[in-house]
Every structure is written in structure tokens, then in C-alpha cells.
Amino acid sequence: MAGSTYGTIFRITTWGESHGKALGVVIDGCPAGLPLNEADIQRYLDRRKPGTSSITTPRKEEDAVEILSGVFEGRTTGTPLSLMVRNTSQISRDYSEIAEIFRPGHADYTFDQKYGFRDYRGGGRSSGRETVGRVAAGAVACRILELLGVTVYAYTRSIGPIEADMSRFDRTVRLSTPTAMPDRDADDAAIKYLEEAKKASDSVGGCMECIVEGLPAGIGDPVFEKLDANLAKAIMSIGAVKAVEIGDGCLVSSRRGSENNDGFRANDSSVIDDTRVIKTSNHAGGILGGISDGDRIVIRAHVKPTPSIFLTQQTVNKDGQNVDINIKGRHDPIIVPRAVVVMECMTALTVLDAMLVNMSSRMDSLIAFYKK
């Protein structure tokens, strides 16, 4: 099991490597009858496309998606959706140096140790291009969630020391700023910071945040399949993520219970039903005991700086000899702006799957479903 499948009911299997013929994903378990076309998916893929600003690689990646199966007369049939993106812009060049040397911060050495050899062209399966399949599948998940009244959106929270000012938060702004920040002033400052780092042949880390709105209370499971546990896995599985926080995250470890507990309140004192319960704060980030509480889900991911930097670094070659390495090529000085849509997609996939799994949690709804 090489671990390229994700999800229990809405189950995706991604394939493809940086410099292969194509990349893609098979989605199994997509409910039948969803209106879907290539443009619905392309919109998400375009958000991870490079070459659109000074702070991304000038590589061209068209990433035009093709639906190969699972849609008939404009609707999903319930059978596997196969989505493919042909690789078109991979420049054929000399990889002999990188073939022999392990790049620091990359998976070169660990891949070799696991499999005995590796496809060294552009990182192979460990390349960021692997996320093409995740985003294509996530686009479908987002479309379903929309119809269920659930919205998922991610954005860049900080880049190096530059943090977005959340008092100026505007959700749509993240779609037009090169940094995917939801605040134009922070975006300006971050671009300056990135250009300076780039000039210094260096790269920069950052933090991204994802919000889920409209998710009903009661989604997730109480033990190993906690909603936050699955989100942690989903987000940590994105290359370069080194920490995941839910709600107030790391802050809770230095807090008192009286500060950290969120009180419950009736939303409306006159007419009361279960869905009318709200919280006085959201330190929990919308999840209690692994199950959604009806409040906004808040997830943060800390992303390391792009390991491909243009400074000389110490490493070893395949024969275990000490060598210096000088990386060439076209590399983003930061991963975050293009990873934001990946985080959005992995979150959507996780939340949707939890909603599908949840459908059989009660006898009364099971009976209602089958004894109409």
C-alpha cells in the first residue's frame, strides 16, 4: 500500500509524478446526479497554477483537466470519476547532477532508502505537482458541500514575519492577491519581503488557515476518526506542512480552563431547539470530542520554506560522499500561496467524507431513509 488513496466513502486515489506523462485522480463514491463539468474543476486547478506573479516560479503549467469517466449528460453517474491533467511543460534537461545527489530538505534521500532508487526528475511523486489530483478531487467535494450549505475557504495567514491583519479580512481578496492573503496591505508587505529573500537566493515559510462554515453539529466520530484527527492527517499530508492547529491550537497549552472553555448559550431565548445552541467563544475551533459543534471550524498549518534554495548547501551523493550542491532551475521562493487551495481541498474532502459516513449514525434516520 503506497498510500495514494484517501477517504472512506468519498474516496480518492491520486497518481502521477512531476515529469511523467500525466497526473490525475480517480474519485470513487461520488453520489450520482451531481451536475459537473470541466470548468468546475479547472477553476480550482488554476488557483495552484504558477507563473502568475513575481513570487511564483516562471514555469508554465497549463494543467488543463479532462474528465475521462463518470459523467453522463452533465451529471455524475455514481461510478468513478477519472480526472487527468497531461504534463506539457516539463523541460527536458540534464538531471545527472541531481540524480546522484540528495537535495537537503527534499525527499530524495528518504525515497531512495525506501524504494532503492527514485525518479529524480523534479522530485517525482514527492513533487508539489502531486497535488494536482488532490485539487481536482477537492473541487468536486467543494461543489457537493456547496449544495449541502457548507463553505470551505483557506488563505495565507502569514509569510515569514508578515501577518495578515484579520480586522481587514475579506474572503474574496484571497483569490486576487499573489500571496493568497485576505488583506491587501499585508499582501504588499509580504511581496516585498519575498522579493528581498529571493534576491538573497533564499526562501521563506508561512502559515495558512482554513475555515469551514455551515457544517452542522454532530459530524465526526469520538475515537480514532475524530474530525480534528482526520483534518490533522489531511493537512499534515500536504508536503512541507510541519504543524497543524485546531482552533486556538498551541495557545491552549499555556492556558487555564476558565480561559479556554467556550460557554454554551441559547441563540434565541423565545423559540428553542437544538440547532439554536451557540458558543460564547470559539477557542475549540468548532470541534469538541472529535465531533463538530456547529461553530466555524478553524485549522492552521505551518509550512516550511521551499527547500530548493540557490545558496550552496552541504549534502552527500548516492555513494555517501560529502559534496556541495548548488540547486538550479525555477522554484517558488515560498510554497504557501499555491498550497492554500490544496489545504482548502483536503479540508473539503475530509469534511464531506465525514458527512457521508455520518448518515448511518442513528437508527431513526436509517429507518426514515429506507421506510419512506
Add this chain to the structure above:
Amino acid sequence: MAGSTYGTIFRITTWGESHGKALGVVIDGCPAGLPLNEADIQRYLDRRKPGTSSITTPRKEEDAVEILSGVFEGRTTGTPLSLMVRNTSQISRDYSEIAEIFRPGHADYTFDQKYGFRDYRGGGRSSGRETVGRVAAGAVACRILELLGVTVYAYTRSIGPIEADMSRFDRTVRLSTPTAMPDRDADDAAIKYLEEAKKASDSVGGCMECIVEGLPAGIGDPVFEKLDANLAKAIMSIGAVKAVEIGDGCLVSSRRGSENNDGFRANDSSVIDDTRVIKTSNHAGGILGGISDGDRIVIRAHVKPTPSIFLTQQTVNKDGQNVDINIKGRHDPIIVPRAVVVMECMTALTVLDAMLVNMSSRMDSLIAFYKK
């Protein structure tokens, strides 16, 4: 799927709730021929037992484990190990108040929303007692890892503002300090801090850290089943954990690539083979591209303060009416010291499973295995 099963090959299924008759775990996929007796498991269970110091609940939980199946003449048979702990000390008392009211910070409300009702006695399945099964199974995993030369150990890194001084780190110390800190001075300070919080009817959060030593390079998978992704899920699935960090974790988001990359070096310039590669630093925490790099694995978890505090809190009752709640009973002022062994066990389960899954990753070792 209520999500009580964990693992692909070494697969555990836990069961039981706080005030039920018993709690336990079934381990399926344990290799045959492992010497195992109840004492091997009891040692781990004893580390999560309360009532041993001023900073844990005075509740008595004997937690004596019984091996019901899967061991014959002192060795595992390869068939399911069923491990059970009878609940003996659950005091029968009046739960009518808590039955009607949702405790802030607990899973009461979310459980009710999911299942329509809940076993309100002591948190039911969402109680910390659920981890009895995890620890019993983890003890078996640890024993196997030991025979493979892999060591896993966790300890308390900080409690509220009190941090262990890692220059005074002593691994065995964590087994005798009430806080599970690896540094006696920090332990003393933390106990004072906790007693003060307890007096204020409040509770405290903390941070725990887990180390894996001796894990060969090459363990883990490159996409969704990344070793760090699975560790993140495993650790985030422990109740009250709100953030998981690998290696330098959150720090990476404000770093430059030149600071964050770990260089590779030959361990010994004379005789070189693959296993002789080391890193000049370990910001990565022993994992690159989801696969172990042969260095120490470092994981940190941030744990929220015990939600059961003795101050008056605002909440709603089952009918959605605003009410005040005053929690009674015996509760730990902090979760961390007893959760440390749970982190150790979840880490061991994850690492062992990854090692078993990894056995078929190469044709050459597959052929060697079957064509002896």
C-alpha cells in the same frame, strides 16, 4: 463506522466507556511468536493510573488487564489478542444534573447532536478512560518495536508557563515525576503551579513531546500515508490535543530556507554505506517527504486544560435553555501527565504499522522473502 479501529496491518479496535462494565481492545495482525504476558501490558496501564499524587484525581482505577485470547504458551499466536480491563471503581451516584446539561469544553453537546442521546455517566465513550484500550495495545506495539531496535518515549515538555529544561533531560526521570517531566526542578515548579490552580478551582494546559529512536530511514509513504500525517492523526485523536508539531513545527513558518534545511553528511569518511548518512541538524524532526530519514522523530502535542473546572460556567440544558453549571466530582487539574503514556502508545502503534506496511515496498526484498 464509528471509528474505533486504528492501523492497516497492526490493527487495533478499542471499546468501552467510562462507566460501563469493562474497557478493552482487540489487536488483529500481531505477528506470531512474540513472548507476551499480562505484566508487560500492566506496566503501561499503571502509568496512566490516577490517584498517585496531589495533582491527579483521587479516584481509584485499578485497571488490571486480562489477556482473553491470542496468547498460547506465553507467545502470541498471530490471531487476535483480546485485552480487557474491568471497571471496578465507578461510584454509583446521581447523574441527573449532568444528564440534562451540556458541560462546556466536553463532548456532551456534540455527542447528543450526533447520536440523539448519550451515556452521560462520566463522559461515556468520550471519557479519558477510552484510552485504556489504546495503552494496552500500545504496550504490545512497544514490545515489538523494542525487538526491532526502535525506542519510543514521551514526556511532559511544559505545564502552563513552566517548561522542562532540556539541558537537564533524563529519560528515566519522566517515569517517577508526578508530572511526567524529564527534569526534577521543572517538576517541582509545575506541581506548585498546579496546586495553586487547583486551589483557584481552575485547571491547566500543557505540552507533551514524544521521541522515536532507532527507526531506520525509509519508513512511511509519500502521499496520504505520510509518516508525519499518520502521527498527526494518531496524536490529534487523543482527547484534548489541539495542535501537533513535527520537528521544529510552528517555528518553520517564520523561517528562511537557509536556516531550516538540514544538511546531509557522511557519518564516517572511511567506510561509507547508505545507513551512514546523517544530518547536520534535525529541524525536520526525522521525516522528509513523509518518510523517515534515520534521525530521531520528534513530535509535540499541545493539550488543553481539563474542561472540568469547579468555577460556575454558563451553558444550556437539553431543552436549549440558558443555565449555570457547577461541576462536582474528582477531576485531574491537568490532563498531560497521564496522557504522556497515551502519546507514547499512539506513536508506537503508528510507527510499527508503518514498518509492517513497508515490508513489501521493494521487489528485491519481496523475492528474498519468498525465494529463500
Add this chain to the structure above:
Amino acid sequence: MAGSTYGTIFRITTWGESHGKALGVVIDGCPAGLPLNEADIQRYLDRRKPGTSSITTPRKEEDAVEILSGVFEGRTTGTPLSLMVRNTSQISRDYSEIAEIFRPGHADYTFDQKYGFRDYRGGGRSSGRETVGRVAAGAVACRILELLGVTVYAYTRSIGPIEADMSRFDRTVRLSTPTAMPDRDADDAAIKYLEEAKKASDSVGGCMECIVEGLPAGIGDPVFEKLDANLAKAIMSIGAVKAVEIGDGCLVSSRRGSENNDGFRANDSSVIDDTRVIKTSNHAGGILGGISDGDRIVIRAHVKPTPSIFLTQQTVNKDGQNVDINIKGRHDPIIVPRAVVVMECMTALTVLDAMLVNMSSRMDSLIAFYKK
């Protein structure tokens, strides 16, 4: 993975061996709110109990079930049900001979080859007692199916050359005949046949059949998770089953299409809706393309004679030397009458799981579920 878990959503994990302390099952994914008590389960376990007639072993197996978790105030909570049966009648005797010798037709040799050694007492995990867990879990599945309007029942179709006359079929009769045949005359004849075989120190094979009534059309999946494929696995996983047929089974291979196709007809010529479609025959056994067609599901299983016979047989010992074996002890001369309830339970588990998995197959029902 030792393969002791079955099911995707309604997922059971069985444990225990013939002469261990206990046997049991954990059911994860049981919907919350099902009224359940021990008597509901005991009724099914009693049907696999031996010692009730001349044609079963005189061994006493009380098999009293205990619910250890997952039920609160008489209803399932949605969390794992742990069901346990203590072993009480295992006679301590001298196993030294069977410990050293591989019994023909049993799993002794193959177990040893896989695991390196085995629990030789009474077959260990390969004993028919392993089905205690299956039956306990199946009893719960049957109870849920009942509430959904689905009925599952199995019976003995034939014993050696004696076949039940289906024109005399009476469903309740199977519960009182020692052979589990649904026809008293055939039961009488079969008992005579069995007594004669027993006298000859020999054993007998038989065929059992299971019917599912009331299952709506549309359950099952079109490719690997076909309903008939999963039923085949479920039934073939019962020890001693060597063939599984769906509908007309083996007969189809010598038929023409014109004989074998089932025509469709409107059930009622006046008011027509989809559920009013019936078939003119049921050669298909209620499944087309892996999906239920609304007709009765028909499954047959061919069961080999009990391998423990009292005639001298040729075999080898652990050292690979040729030896003769004379089996002693208390053994059923036929497996079928006690396996019928196991077939019923495995069928129920499979059908219920397929119904739960099916809940998310359409967008319209998904939206209806969440946007009430």
C-alpha cells in the same frame, strides 16, 4: 492484518479460540438508538449450541453472552458493542498427540506453516467456536434489518443424498428440526442417514440455503463490491464451505440465454411506479450486475463433511514423518445444522452493511438528509 474484521460501516471484529478464556466480537458502527438486550443475542447463539440431539456433539457449550459496552438504558449508543462469551466447558485433557500431528482436512498443517506454531487445543482460532462472535454480531444485524423490513433466514437444503422437499417448505420448522431442515420428513430421513454414518465412524456433508426477503432494489455496487461478491466472500469464509451459488448457481453454465433470463413485468397494470416492477422468474437469485433487483436473494453453500472422523487416517507429524492418526473426542458427524445460523448471520451482516454504504449513493437523498 490477520483478517478478523468484516464490514465497511457496520464493522465487526471477532476474537477468541476454541480453548481460550473467552470468545467475542466488537461491533463498531452500529447505529445509535437500537433497543437491545442480551436475550436478543442469546436466541441466535442458542441455535448454534451443540448437545441438543443425537446428531450433534454431546459437548456442553453454554455460550451465555455478556454485553460489555455500547448499550445504555436499553439502547445502543452508537459506540462499540463488545459482546463476550466465556468458555466454560473446555475439558482439560491430553493434547500431546494432536499437538504433534496434522489432522487431515483441518487447518493444523497450514496454520503451522503460516505462524510457525499453533494453539493445538481444539483447533484454536480455526475451530468452529470462532463463529460465536459472528453469530452474536449477526443477531444484532438481524434485529436492525427487521426494523427496516428485511428478513433473512437460512436452513439445511440437503444432507448427504437426502434433500428437503421444497414443496413442503415451512420456515419455522427449521428452528425445531435437529437438522435445521424446513421439512420434517426429510429431517427424519437425514437423521437416520447421519446415525448410520456415525456408526460407521464417518461424517457427512450437506448443503444450506439462505433467503433474503424485503430487500429493496438498488443495494450493492457495480464492480468489486457487488452484493453477490460480498455474499460469496461472507459465506465462503465460514469454515468447511467449498462452493457458493447465487440463484440458480452452477446450473447456469449449461443453459441458454432464453432459458436463463428473467423477464420484467409491471406488478399492477393500473398504477405504475418503479417499485411495482417484478420479474417473471428468479434465476438470478435477486441480484443483477451486483445490485439487488427487489426479488428474493437466494444463496446456497456446499459444506464438506466434518474432517474429524473416527477411522484411521494417514498423515504426517511435525517432523514430517508418516504416521497414522486416530481422532478421539466429541465431534459432530455433520457441520451443517449448526452452521445454518452462521450463514444467516453472515448474510445479514453483508446485506445490512450494503444498505448503510448505499445511503450516500445519490445527491438528491444526500441533500434531503442534510437540508431538512
Add this chain to the structure above:
Amino acid sequence: MAGSTYGTIFRITTWGESHGKALGVVIDGCPAGLPLNEADIQRYLDRRKPGTSSITTPRKEEDAVEILSGVFEGRTTGTPLSLMVRNTSQISRDYSEIAEIFRPGHADYTFDQKYGFRDYRGGGRSSGRETVGRVAAGAVACRILELLGVTVYAYTRSIGPIEADMSRFDRTVRLSTPTAMPDRDADDAAIKYLEEAKKASDSVGGCMECIVEGLPAGIGDPVFEKLDANLAKAIMSIGAVKAVEIGDGCLVSSRRGSENNDGFRANDSSVIDDTRVIKTSNHAGGILGGISDGDRIVIRAHVKPTPSIFLTQQTVNKDGQNVDINIKGRHDPIIVPRAVVVMECMTALTVLDAMLVNMSSRMDSLIAFYKK
């Protein structure tokens, strides 16, 4: 979960429908370092290609496979293999009649009931073309098994009343006879029988058999993941299969134990080790207690006649009205000859996966693997 994934470690996910753009499969968990090219796979696909004799449809299906990922410099990399076959010969024609009418013996009605509508062109996902992905993946499994010394081959055992004479069995003959029979005389007789049936506008059923040679003893698991249980599922999941037999199959139900048990014997009286144990007969078909016994595995499948016949049949239309149907188009009069390679492939996938899962069954081999 639409059930398009098969296998635990060597895990395949198929996609595509009869008249879509393409069909394919993703193989995840293929060991790294296997030499592989498109010709290795094409050879198997060519065996399921129609249009090569009077007894298959004259439809042309080129079915040229393309490896899209997972192979680098002629060897598998350990990451997903994506294999695709473009649909090229689907004739665009008028489907309006079949769109409105449920064909007897097909999945039309059940698909509609499950998903609310269907891709009616050529059966959509329920078409025999779905097996393209299975065969492409099975070709890879066969190649690995070969390197492990395991051979899998299937052939036609009977067609209607014409049975192959196994005393004339020749394994290679099955590759050149139009019927895939291993006996040229039976092939001649079967072709005559099929031509006569075709003239009568009718179709014919048949039986296919698969043999596994060289599989070591000890493969498979003792409870739900029995090797025979998984084979039963694998084979029953092939469209039109209605019965699966292992070894002597259905015959066992009318046998005595003394006839049915296979004795064990030392293979060589001088030098004895475990692998030197043989059986005096093979009624069991190479599997005891769900685990391979080192003997030949024997599996048989009974396949129904092609449901598309050219005689007038009774059915209903989408509105539930009684109508007559006259099927047109190009259809095989029998499914078996082209399904034989599918059976071979599903068997290979199952056996290989069981071998990979088995690698961690013993502590001693686990320790040997990691402590080299």
C-alpha cells in the same frame, strides 16, 4: 464507496465505462523495481479482445494500453501505476430505445434503482469493458508472481453441455483455441454448438477453471480473509458469474468424510523438512482453513449465458409499462472465452495481495527483515 477498489496492499482502482472516453486502472502498492513495459500488459489485454473468431462479437476493440505513471527507466518506482486504454471503436448510434427499456438479465433496472438514472450506452459501468482495468492490473500481478515462482492460469472447462477432456489437457492450447479450452477436440465441438445457438438467436453459458501453482503453504488468513473467501469474492465480482467452487466444490455436500479428507504424506522419506509434506489427493483444492497448503489451488466459476439475445423478450420500460424488447447490435454468444483471462487476473491479484499481507505474520521473519 462505489466499490471500485480491490486489495489491501497491492490495491487497484478501476474506472471507465463502455462508451466513455477511456477506461483504466490505478495500481497502488506495487513494489518498486519491477521491470515493466506496455507490451507486458498488452499481451493480457489482447486475450480479452473480441473480433478474433466466429464466436466473438465482430466489434473492434483495439485496447492499446498506455502507462501514464509509476515507471521510470523501465522499472516500477513504488508509486501508483496509472494504466489507460482509450475507447476508439464505440459506434455512435441511436440508444433511445435501450435508454427507456430495461434489458432482461442486465443491470439496467438495478442501476436505475440505485442511482436514479444511468449511462445506457452499452451498459455503462456494468459493461464487460469494465474488466479492461482488471486485466491490465492483473497482468502486472502475474508478472510479479512469476518472479516469486507462482503461476496462475485459467481456461474454459465447459461450454453448454460440451466439457473439456482433462486427460487431453494442454496448458498452452488454451491460448490458441477460440473457446480458450485446453483441448482441441472439445474446442471444435463447442464452436459447433455455439454457432448453432447463434443461429437460433440464443446465447450459451459455460464454466471456467483457474489453477495456481507454486504457491507456498501458509498464505491466507484464518477468519474473514480466508484465501478461498477472497477468491470467491474476486471471481464472483466478475459480471455473469453465478457460482464459485474451490477444489471439489459442490460435490463435497454429498460426500462422506472418509472420501473427502486428503491424507498428508512425507514427500521424501530420507530428508524431511516442512516443505516436503504433500497430500495424497487434492479434494480441498489447495486450501485448508482458509490458508494455502502448498498444493495446486483449484477454482471454478459458472458463468451465465450472455443476457443479450436476439429473441423477443418481455420487459418493462422506465415508466413501468409492459413492453417487448428486441436487442440489436454486436454481442458475443458466450461470455466465457473472453472472461477466462479476467478470472486469471482476479486470481493473480488476490493471491499476490495475500502474499504481501502475509509478510508480517511472524516475529522471526519481521526481526530478520529489519535487523539485517
